[in-house]
Amino acid sequence: MSSYKILYAEDDETLAFLTKDNLEQNGYDVVHCLDGNLCMEAFKKEKFDICILDIMLPKKDGFEIAADIRKINNNVPIIFLSAKTLKEDRIKGLKLGADDYLVKPFSIEELALKIEIFLKRSQKNAISEKVSYRVGKYNFDTQNYLLTFDQEKITLTQRESELLKLFLDNKNTVLKREQILTSLWGDDDYFMGRSLDVFISRLRKILSTEQHISIENLHGIGFRFNIQD
CATH class of the missing domain: 1.10.10.10 (Winged helix-like DNA-binding domain superfamily/Winged helix DNA-binding domain)
Incomplete structure (x- = not known):
C-alpha cells in the first residue's frame, strides 16, 4: 500500500466522497477539506505529497490556496479540478504555480494516472544521476x-x-x-x-x-x- 498523502479540497460532498473513496482504494492517504480555510490549516499541520484543489471553494478559492501553498512550499505538485473551462482560468492556475488542470466532469482514472505520474517523477528526480x-x-x-x-x-x-x-x-x-x-x-x-x-x-x-x-x-x-x- 502507498503511504503517499494527498490534500484534497472539494465542497461538493458527493463528488468528494466518490473521489476520496476511489483514491483510498488505490492506497493513498487522502485528507479532504470542504473549504479553503480548512485546506490551508491542514497544509500547515501536515506534510503532503500532492495537492488536488477545486477552484470554486467557500471562504478561500483554489487560486488563493495555490498562491498560499507556493509561499510555503514551491515543490509539492498541485492539480486543479474545476468546472471553469476558459483558457484564461487554466493559464491563471499555471501561472500561480499549479502543475496541471483537469476540467469537470473528469475521469477518476485520468486523475489517478496523473497523480501516479507526478509521484513517480518526484521519486525519479530524487534519485537522478546528475543533480x-x-x-x-x-x-x-x-x-x-x-x-x-x-x-x-x-x-x-x-x-x-x-x-x-x-x-x-x-x-x-x-x-x-x-x-x-x-x-x-x-x-x-x-x-x-x-x-x-x-x-x-x-x-x-x-x-x-x-x-x-x-x-x-x-x-x-x-x-x-x-x-x-
Whole structure:
C-alpha cells in the first residue's frame, strides 16, 4: 500500500466522497477539506505529497490556496479540478504555480494516472544521476528545485525544474515541441502546448539577466536552449 498523502479540497460532498473513496482504494492517504480555510490549516499541520484543489471553494478559492501553498512550499505538485473551462482560468492556475488542470466532469482514472505520474517523477528526480548544473551564474540543484548564487535563492516548481533540466541535458540542441510535451506531460495535445508556453515564459523571466543564455523559439518546430560557454 502507498503511504503517499494527498490534500484534497472539494465542497461538493458527493463528488468528494466518490473521489476520496476511489483514491483510498488505490492506497493513498487522502485528507479532504470542504473549504479553503480548512485546506490551508491542514497544509500547515501536515506534510503532503500532492495537492488536488477545486477552484470554486467557500471562504478561500483554489487560486488563493495555490498562491498560499507556493509561499510555503514551491515543490509539492498541485492539480486543479474545476468546472471553469476558459483558457484564461487554466493559464491563471499555471501561472500561480499549479502543475496541471483537469476540467469537470473528469475521469477518476485520468486523475489517478496523473497523480501516479507526478509521484513517480518526484521519486525519479530524487534519485537522478546528475543533480547539479551550472546555469550562467546560478547553481541548479535539481533535487531541491533551487537556483542559487551567493545569497540569492530562486525556488522553482517541479514542472519548471523538469523543463530546465530537460533543456540543460539537451543544451544548444533543437527540441521539438512534441518531444518536450511527451517528456513532461506524456501528451502533446493543444492545452499542454499552451501550458508549455507558460512555463517557458517563466523560465525566460527567471534567466533574463543571463546574457549568454536564451530560449530560442523555432516557429513550427520547437525550442533550443542556447548557452554560450
